[in-house]
Amino acid sequence: MKLAFCYLIFLLTVFSYAQKITVLDSLSHKSIEDVYVVLNDSIVLTTNDLGVISLNKYKNISKLKFTHLNYHTKEYKINNLNDTVFLKQKENTLENIVIEGNKRKKRKQKKITYVHPIKGFLPYGSGEVRPLQNYIHAVYIPAKYIDSSLKIKNIVFKRTLKKSKTWPPFTVLLMTVDSTTNLPYQIIYKDSVFPDNKEQYKTLKVPVLDDIKTPKNGLYVVVDIYKKEYYLKNDLYNNTIPFFKVARLKKHSGFRQFYIDKRRLKPTWIEPLYSQEGIQTFNFGIELIED
Incomplete structure (x- = not known):
């Protein structure tokens, strides 16, 4: 009993x-x-x-x-x-005013650098593309654009809002560069991104909460798109699978783009022709700030 x-x-x-x-x-x-x-x-x-x-x-x-x-x-x-x-709300490290008693003291604004591959908008279409489903997309940011004295504050994505008005969920990673092949190597940061589904901002900043030092030979910003079934099951497909702005590359800029087809038995990184010829990449970037 x-x-x-x-x-x-x-x-x-x-x-x-x-x-x-x-x-x-x-x-x-x-x-x-x-x-x-x-x-x-x-x-x-x-x-x-x-x-x-x-x-x-x-x-x-x-x-x-x-x-x-x-x-x-x-x-x-x-x-x-x-x-x-x-x-708990994320702290705003860029606060410029500190109130002490009745006095206001200005705090020195920290240096912020935005690293991105943009030269100008594409001369055709809307300038943004939907990444392929079941694919992982990576954009290489060369070391010459990264100030090693700064730390990574945000991972930054852009869009035009012409194709879609909101940002559905996806996964973002930061990866090191293989010194032999120059391909993505080790994951140093990973986060699931669930943006506010009512916001229509053109720039999405994903805070990097860990203390990530910039690798000396550059890094990759990597986006993993969920399967279409995921968006459909969670009533997110009306917002569309994410669209990202594409950027024209400066001559000899060093930015490159790769992708992996997750459906293959032995998936390997592939560089599309438009990246090989230095024409364009997805506009994945990072925002750096003084430590």
Whole structure:
């Protein structure tokens, strides 16, 4: 009898976890809209204008990840989850004014450098392209454009808003350069990007939260596009798979673009002809700041 009672209590505990979860700012306790909540690394929900998501439709949830471009990501196992989740805002390191008592003191603005391959917009079309599905796309940034005394603050992506108005999720990586082949080598940073699906900004900045030093022989900015089925399943395809602006290259700039077809048994990096001839690449860039 005791065993049955304990089992009943266990079941009630399992099924009584919050069917509705509210996401709040850790300081202001205000609700946070458009937080992406990833269930079991596969299902994506977004909080409404009250910061609420409902789990009523979903079973066998083991973990949840809460992510927003302006907040630090949090991940919970289902048995450690409360009905309220607090997210901490990412710090703004570029604040120029410090208030001390009644006096205002100006703080020296930190040096920011934006490294990108743009010379001018393409003379045809809209100047932006949808990356191929099931592919990984990489843009090489040569060392000569990177000040080694600076650290990487943001990974930067651009678009024109002519093809699509919002930014669906994707994965971004920073990779070192193989000294022999000059191809992408080791991952030094990886992040899942879940932009605010109501924003229509042309420039998307993904903060690099780790202290990443710029490799001496350059680096690769790499984008991994999810399968079309992922966007369809999560009702994101109407926003379209991400489009990225393409950039014309300066003569002998050294920027290059590569891709991998993940469907192949032995995928290898391939450089398209327009990159080999130094014509264009995706406009993937980085923003550097003083340490």
